[in-house]
Amino acid sequence: MKFQVLVIAIWVLVCFGSVSARFFPNITDIPPWIKNNATSKAPWDAFNKFAGCRPGEKREGLSQLKQYFNHFGYIPNSPSNFSEDFDDELEKALKTYQQNFNLNVSGQLDDQTLQQIVRPRCGNADVINGTSSMNSGRSSSFHTTGHLHTTAHFSFFPGTPRWPSNRQDLTYSFLPANGLTDEVKAVFTSAFQKWSTVTPLTFTQADSYSSADITIGFYTGDHGDGEPFDGVLGTLAHAFSPTSGRLHLDGDENWVVSGDVTKASVSTAVDLESVAVHEIGHLLGLGHSSVEDAIMYPSITSRTRKVELADDDIQGIQLLYGSNPNYNGSTTSNTQERESSGGVPRYLGPRWGLSLFLAVGFGSFFL
Ligand SMILES: [Zn+2]
Numbered sequence: 001m002k003f004q005v006l007v008i009a010i011w012v013l014v015c016f017g018s019v020s021a022r023f024f025p026n027i028t029d030i031p032p033w034i035k036n037n038a039t040s041k042a043p044w045d046a047f048n049k050f051a052g053c054r055p056g057e058k059r060e061g062l063s064q065l066k067q068y069f070n071h072f073g074y075i076p077n078s079p080s081n082f083s084e085d086f087d088d089e090l091e092k093a094l095k096t097y098q099q100n101f102n103l104n105v106s107g108q109l110d111d112q113t114l115q116q117i118v119r120p121r122c123g124n125a126d127v128i129n130g131t132s133s134m135n136s137g138r139s140s141s142f143h144t145t146g147h148l149h150t151t152a153h154f155s156f157f158p159g160t161p162r163w164p165s166n167r168q169d170l171t172y173s174f175l176p177a178n179g180l181t182d183e184v185k186a187v188f189t190s191a192f193q194k195w196s197t198v199t200p201l202t203f204t205q206a207d208s209y210s211s212a213d214i215t216i217g218f219y220t221g222d223h224g225d226g227e228p229f230d231g232v233l234g235t236l237a238h239a240f241s242p243t244s245g246r247l248h249l250d251g252d253e254n255w256v257v258s259g260d261v262t263k264a265s266v267s268t269a270v271d272l273e274s275v276a277v278h279e280i281g282h283l284l285g286l287g288h289s290s291v292e293d294a295i296m297y298p299s300i301t302s303r304t305r306k307v308e309l310a311d312d313d314i315q316g317i318q319l320l321y322g323s324n325p326n327y328n329g330s331t332t333s334n335t336q337e338r339e340s341s342g343g344v345p346r347y348l349g350p351r352w353g354l355s356l357f358l359a360v361g362f363g364s365f366f367l
């Protein structure tokens with residue numbers, strides 16, 4: 001029996017060490033398999049070939065673009081497969097999409113629209129049950145003076161689900177199989193703090209995964225909830241509305257855990273905390289916002305860091321939960337903190353399966 005416990009303990013240690021093997025103290029040490037990923041095509045890059053494609057045209061692959069719009073709620077489920085035609089349905093979807101992302105509402109596949117479409121983003125839909133929630137129908141006031149106005153554009157899930165008043169001290173836990181290091185867990189602690197600063201909610205890490213209110217896990221590909229991840233870039237993460245508490249992140253991304261992500265040499269580097277703050281917003285009941293500075297804006301460019309709540313996010317979350325009694329109306333930024341302590345970005349690289357082998361091969365080299 002003691003032997004079995006010992007074997008399990010060693011196995012846990014190996015797993016724990018395996019994730020550590022994917023933290024790189026110096027980006028010049030990134031092994032070739034990660035650099036190869038960096039040059040591989042992101043899942044939506046193929047859509048760039050539709051530049052200038054007009055309504056009425058038929059182009060091979062347009063059905064995939066329709067599937068993209070279907071996934072994010074802009075086209076309802078088709079009774080049969082989507083056609084390759086640039087039909088009215090696609091034009092209508094494009095117009096709603098352009099409105100949501102503050103683009104010129106042309107219904108055309110212009111360059112700016114395509115650039116936005118291929119950008120990495122959250123896997124949650126922008127339009128739920130056929131109702132566009134992102135822009136709250138107030139987009140007409142955009143661009144009238146040459147800048148974006150500051151009207152609130154936060155949104156909620158249909159039915160406005162929220163954590164009830166007797167469940168506001170929430171616990172969170174990490175998928176044990178990921179064997180995350182304390183360094184990675186601390187990123188989430190910091191992300192939760194952004195939301196607890198402005199609301200009465202509190203978040204405490206719990207050891208028990210099964211009984212935690214919020215569960216966080218990295219998964220690759222199909223992971224059983226009908227929302228498969230798609231490899232490097234494309235969808236980065238998704239989270240469920242209250243009170244599900246499930247937060248899933250794409251384990252194939254090149255997650256940057258600390259350091260200045262904007263200086264990352266790998267073009268596919270994604271800032272973990274930026275994505276975590278966004279997904280926690282979903283866990284608490286916020287939908288997507290059309291305000292580009294808002295945390296709840298659906299997309300984020302790689303090598304970008306955005307972790308501070310915007311007024312739009314704060315207004316939305318405080319409508320659900322009220323304010324933190326200690327909140328003085330300012331989320332004093334300590335964005336410099338990480339930059340000054342960081343330096344070279346550290347990665348939580350992809351390929352969970354490879355980690356076991358890398359633990360042995362790279363463990364002593366990178367740690
Ligand atoms: Zn989202």
Ligand SMILES: [Zn+2]
Nearest residue numbers: 223225227248
């Ligand atoms: Zn999932």
